[in-house]
Amino acid sequence: MSKSYYIGIDIGGTKILTALADNNGKILNKVKTATQADKGQKFIISNILNSIGDVKKSSSVKKADIKKIGVAVPGPLDFENGLIIKNSNLAWSKVPLVDILESHTKKPVVLENDANAAALAEKYFGAGRDSDNIIYITISTGIGGGIIIDGQIFHGGKGNAGEIGHMTLIPDSDYQCGCGNYGCFEAVASGTAIARRGKKVVKQKRKSLIINYSKGNPELVDAQLVAEAAREGDQEALQIYSLTGRLLGIGIANVVNLFDPEIIVLGGGVMNAEKLFIKDLKESLRQRALDYNLKKLELKKSELGKNAGVVGAIAVSMGDDLYRLT
Ligand SMILES: [Zn+2]
Known part of the structure; x- marks a missing residue:
C-alpha cells in the first residue's frame, strides 16, 4: 500500500x-x-x-x-x-x-x-500534547487564540469561535482595536499596546532609555525596543511590561474560568520577552482564575514557534489520520 x-x-x-x-x-x-x-x-x-x-x-x-x-x-x-x-x-x-x-x-x-x-498543531505536535483540552494564545502585534476541546478545534456556530483577542478587557479604554471596538484584549495587551505605551513615554518626554533608543522619535518605538530598555533596568519600560503581564493574566484568567483547560500554550513574538512580564501574568492569573480551575493548570510556551501555522495546516489536512496519532 x-x-x-x-x-x-x-x-x-x-x-x-x-x-x-x-x-x-x-x-x-x-x-x-x-x-x-x-x-x-x-x-x-x-x-x-x-x-x-x-x-x-x-x-x-x-x-x-x-x-x-x-x-x-x-x-x-x-x-x-x-x-x-x-x-x-x-x-x-x-x-x-x-x-x-x-x-x-x-x-x-x-x-x-x-x-x-x-x-x-500544539495539541498534536507541540506543548499541548499531554492534554485533550488546551487553549493556545498567540501574543504578537495582535492577540489570537484557538480552543481545543476533546482533541478537536472548537469552531462555534459559524466557525469563528476562539477570537480571544476581542474580548473586552477595559471598557473605558481609549485604545482602539482593529475590529473597531475599544479596550479589546489585543488592543490593550499586545505588542502594539506595548509600543503605544512606549511612544507615550517619548511624547511626554519622561526620563527613560526608550527616548535614547528611539532618538526621541516615537515612530521608532516598538515592543522590542521597550523590552531592550526594560532589560537595562529602565523603570518606565519595566512598568509597561509589568502592566502588560497583569492584563495578560486577566485575559487568560477569563479564558481559564470559561473553558477549564489543562494547558494554556503561549506563543507569539511578545513571548520572547516573557521574563519581563511572566511573574505579573501569573500573579494576576492566580488572583482572578477560580481555584478549582487553577488546579493542575499548566502554562507552557509554544514549542513550534513560527512553524505553528504551517504544522497546523498539515494537522488540519490530516483529519482522521491525526487522531490516530494519539
Ligand atoms: Zn477587537
Whole structure:
C-alpha cells in the first residue's frame, strides 16, 4: 500500500510557508515564499500554487500519493463555502480559495483560521500534547487564540469561535482595536499596546532609555525596543511590561474560568520577552482564575514557534489520520 502525504500552507501577510509531511505529520520538505500581498489576489494565488509545486519538486513523493492540502489563513472565514471573508493583510474580500486551489491541484483542500490551526498543531505536535483540552494564545502585534476541546478545534456556530483577542478587557479604554471596538484584549495587551505605551513615554518626554533608543522619535518605538530598555533596568519600560503581564493574566484568567483547560500554550513574538512580564501574568492569573480551575493548570510556551501555522495546516489536512496519532 502506498503511503499518504499531506501539504500544509500557512498564508501570512509577508510570507507563505508551505510544507510536505508524511502521515505521521513528519515534515519532509518546507519552502518559504514572499506573499507579495501588494501585487494583488492573482499574484498571491500564483505564489501559493508555485509553492505547492516547489515543495513537491525536491521530494520523491508522487502527486498521486498526496491526500489533502490544508491551508491556514487569518480569519474570519466562511467555512461552509470555503471563503476568506475579509483579510486586511492580504487585501482580500470573499475569496473562494478552496475552489481555486482544488481546481488547480485536483486535491481536496481544507481551510482553517491560522490561530485555530496553530492550536491544533500544539495539541498534536507541540506543548499541548499531554492534554485533550488546551487553549493556545498567540501574543504578537495582535492577540489570537484557538480552543481545543476533546482533541478537536472548537469552531462555534459559524466557525469563528476562539477570537480571544476581542474580548473586552477595559471598557473605558481609549485604545482602539482593529475590529473597531475599544479596550479589546489585543488592543490593550499586545505588542502594539506595548509600543503605544512606549511612544507615550517619548511624547511626554519622561526620563527613560526608550527616548535614547528611539532618538526621541516615537515612530521608532516598538515592543522590542521597550523590552531592550526594560532589560537595562529602565523603570518606565519595566512598568509597561509589568502592566502588560497583569492584563495578560486577566485575559487568560477569563479564558481559564470559561473553558477549564489543562494547558494554556503561549506563543507569539511578545513571548520572547516573557521574563519581563511572566511573574505579573501569573500573579494576576492566580488572583482572578477560580481555584478549582487553577488546579493542575499548566502554562507552557509554544514549542513550534513560527512553524505553528504551517504544522497546523498539515494537522488540519490530516483529519482522521491525526487522531490516530494519539
Ligand atoms: Zn477587537
